[in-house]
Amino acid sequence: xxxxxxxxxxxxxxxxxxxxxxxxxxxxxxxxxxxxxxxxxxxxxxxxxxxxxxxxxxxxxxxxxxxxxxxxxxxxxxxxxxxxxxxxxxxxxxxxxxxxxxxxxxxxxxxxxxxxxxxxxxxxxxxxxxxxxxxxxxxxxxxxxxxxxxxxxxxxxxxxxxxxxxxxxxxxxxxxxxxxxxxxxxxxxxx
Amino acid sequence: xxxxxxxxxxxxxxxxxxxxxxxxxxxxxxxxxxxxxxxxxxxxxxxxxxxxxxxxxxxxxxxxxxxxxxxxxxxxxxxxxxxxxxxxxxxxxxxxxxxxxxxxxxxxxxxxxxxxxxxxxxxxxxxx
Numbered sequence: 001x002x003x004x005x006x007x008x009x010x011x012x013x014x015x016x017x018x019x020x021x022x023x024x025x026x027x028x029x030x031x032x033x034x035x036x037x038x039x040x041x042x043x044x045x046x047x048x049x050x051x052x053x054x055x056x057x058x059x060x061x062x063x064x065x066x067x068x069x070x071x072x073x074x075x076x077x078x079x080x081x082x083x084x085x086x087x088x089x090x091x092x093x094x095x096x097x098x099x100x101x102x103x104x105x106x107x108x109x110x111x112x113x114x115x116x117x118x119x120x121x122x123x124x125x126x127x128x129x130x131x132x133x134x135x136x137x138x139x140x141x142x143x144x145x146x147x148x149x150x151x152x153x154x155x156x157x158x159x160x161x162x163x164x165x166x167x168x169x170x171x172x173x174x175x176x177x178x179x180x181x182x183x184x185x186x187x188x189x190x191x
Numbered sequence: 192x193x194x195x196x197x198x199x200x201x202x203x204x205x206x207x208x209x210x211x212x213x214x215x216x217x218x219x220x221x222x223x224x225x226x227x228x229x230x231x232x233x234x235x236x237x238x239x240x241x242x243x244x245x246x247x248x249x250x251x252x253x254x255x256x257x258x259x260x261x262x263x264x265x266x267x268x269x270x271x272x273x274x275x276x277x278x279x280x281x282x283x284x285x286x287x288x289x290x291x292x293x294x295x296x297x298x299x300x301x302x303x304x305x306x307x308x309x310x311x312x313x314x315x316x317x318x319x
Contacts, residue, residue: 068234068242068245068246069233072236072242106278107245107278109244110243110245110278111244
């Protein structure tokens with residue numbers, strides 16, 4: 001058992017190799033600072049997630065297509081880690097004009113989830129889209145042709161305690177979310 | 192393939208001992224199920240079981256007693272606005288009267304109404 005090769009999750013995103021005084025160091029892609037309002041109108045930023053493993057996604061409350069599937073799957077993660085303070089969730093609205101804090105509050109209440117574990121956030125549209133595309137590396141933008149008016153991926157993004165992207169999963173598929181849960185377990189035991 | 196043949200054979204045997212009305216109900220139910228899966232299931236989940244308080248269950252509730260076929264037709268076609276009691280529901284403008292009739296027949300079947308169909312004529316009267 002001691003010799004068992006443990007799977008190590010990759011570091012996703014662009015890497016930068018720096019040489020400082022003859023030593024090479026790899027700088028992994030990292031989620032930058034951010035600041036958004038959550039369902040309690042409380043400012044949420046990178047400090048809220050400091051030292052935590054978290055799962056992020058992009059959605060909007062009036063989405064008739066893939067969001068409901070994503071939310072049923074995210075709720076599985078919520079329920080599984082409800083009593084584990086090391087794991088948090090972060091859902092960004094890509095329709096922040098409509099999804100004001102009180103709308104998000106209603107949504108969270110109807111799902112019977114707590115903001116201690118799961119933040120639903122809204123903010124400047126450009127900030128959310130840029131963060132989604134550049135940092136979480138997923139699609140998120142307005143598109144009048146799409147049902148509901150926005151195009152976005154159903155991805156769940158797994159972020160480690162140092163804000164590195166360690167996995168991207170299809171949040172609409174149960175098997176993929178099973179894999180995500182396995183990977184969370186790996187991260188929990190990572191030194 | 193084998194399974195499909197078996198299914199076809201079984202349903203033929205079944206159909207043989209069903210009345211015209213039963214066959215019609217079954218046709219509407221099966222079509223309604225497929226339409227439900229395409230248009231409703233994302234939110235209301237498989238078999239209408241709903242999701243928390245976000246997307247209301249369509250079974251084990253008083254839905255069928257509370258709402259007439261006409262009211263259900265309008266809700267499916269045009270959706271509902273959000274209010275204190277519930278979230279908004281988007282309309283399904285592309286659905287035709289016959290399709291709405293099939294969906295409601297399916298929903299009523301889920302709720303124990305195992306016979307009869309919803310006439311598309313009735314749906315046509317309330318949507319345009």
